[in-house]
Amino acid sequence: METATLTEQDREEFRLLLLSWFRLHARDLPWRQTRDPYRIWVSEVMLQQTRVATVIARYTQFIQRFPSLVSLALAREDEVLTLWSGLGYYRRARMLHSAAQLLVNEHGGSLPHTSQELRRLPGVGDYTAAAIASIARNEAVAAMDGNVERVLMRLLGKSATRRSGLPARLKEVAGLLLDPKVPGTFNQAMMELGATVCLPRAPRCTDCPVEKFCGTKGEHVAAPRKQIVSRLTHYALVKRPVGGESKRTEVLLVQRQDNAAQMPGMWELPAIAEPAKGEPVLRIRHAITNTNFYVEVFEVKADKFLTARNQRKLERHDWVVDSRLGEIPLTGLARKILMRLDVMAKPREVRSGKALPGLDRDFL
Numbered sequence: 001m002e003t004a005t006l007t008e009q010d011r012e013e014f015r016l017l018l019l020s021w022f023r024l025h026a027r028d029l030p031w032r033q034t035r036d037p038y039r040i041w042v043s044e045v046m047l048q049q050t051r052v053a054t055v056i057a058r059y060t061q062f063i064q065r066f067p068s069l070v071s072l073a074l075a076r077e078d079e080v081l082t083l084w085s086g087l088g089y090y091r092r093a094r095m096l097h098s099a100a101q102l103l104v105n106e107h108g109g110s111l112p113h114t115s116q117e118l119r120r121l122p123g124v125g126d127y128t129a130a131a132i133a134s135i136a137r138n139e140a141v142a143a144m145d146g147n148v149e150r151v152l153m154r155l156l157g158k159s160a161t162r163r164s165g166l167p168a169r170l171k172e173v174a175g176l177l178l179d180p181k182v183p184g185t186f187n188q189a190m191m192e193l194g195a196t197v198c199l200p201r202a203p204r205c206t207d208c209p210v211e212k213f214c215g216t217k218g219e220h221v222a223a224p225r226k227q228i229v230s231r232l233t234h235y236a237l238v239k240r241p242v243g244g245e246s247k248r249t250e251v252l253l254v255q256r257q258d259n260a261a262q263m264p265g266m267w268e269l270p271a272i273a274e275p276a277k278g279e280p281v282l283r284i285r286h287a288i289t290n291t292n293f294y295v296e297v298f299e300v301k302a303d304k305f306l307t308a309r310n311q312r313k314l315e316r317h318d319w320v321v322d323s324r325l326g327e328i329p330l331t332g333l334a335r336k337i338l339m340r341l342d343v344m345a346k347p348r349e350v351r352s353g354k355a356l357p358g359l360d361r362d363f364l
């Protein structure tokens, strides 16, 4: 695509091809059923660095519990983190929560109207602001996530992407192509094209609606493969029956430090340096960005585990009854282990075999 010679007619044709394709091929995603800026904001924050399939179930539960900005602002942080469990990158949840509180305390409880104003909120970058403003408010502003950038680079071709000032160039081209009549739908169509057709390693050019405008047709920019690191880790599952008539069980959990670099304040099973005696009760693989954790879980009796030495090491720990596990902010891995071992109830989506990928996959 040579933008210097791109006429208004070309741009109209590009929009028509893309939007017609999107009408036929758009995935049916829950956040596409709404133009409520709050709900679009939640979905955009969840989708940052988390796969769509994982977000679907989490989004629905989150919106059921916090249907409005005010309900989110009034919630306790640990409840927000609990509902975020499984999505990872918990800093996003904290930022979302504090931005909601700021909006309720200082801006009358509604989201600003323009992308420029949205940009001033904690945790809201150019992309998120543009996505919310274009989809919810019809503002003619291009939203550029990683998928859209890749599509634009391929459309422009090799020589254009080698020139200096690439980010500004991409922004300019995104603005030129944007359909000002339906900016929100156009932005979603570009993202969908990048997510489902113009794939990083193997673009499906024969299915691409805008192939005739493409300067590369997938010939270049194969994303370099990330180096994957593997780590073996061990956890202890320590349980005890709850006294009295109850048939319930309590599980020993530890809380990560407030200043921990990752997932501060979240609860998890106690890690153990060495495998315990006997066979593990569970072996799973848990992938976080470029690390594959190969996890072994050993069941250890409470009296053997809670020696005086171990108790000193376990700074913040607590017994949590199984019926309450869904109410506390667990790390994604702890949640996966406890569900897999039937200590924690599985959500309906998993029981019925629907959605929530990431929970029932990756097992060794």
Ligand code: SF4
Pocket: 151, 154, 155, 197, 198, 199, 203, 204, 205, 206, 208, 209, 210, 211, 214, 215, 216, 217, 218, 219
């Ligand atoms: S033709 Fe291929 S490389 Fe070009 S935009 Fe379409 S899918 Fe991407």
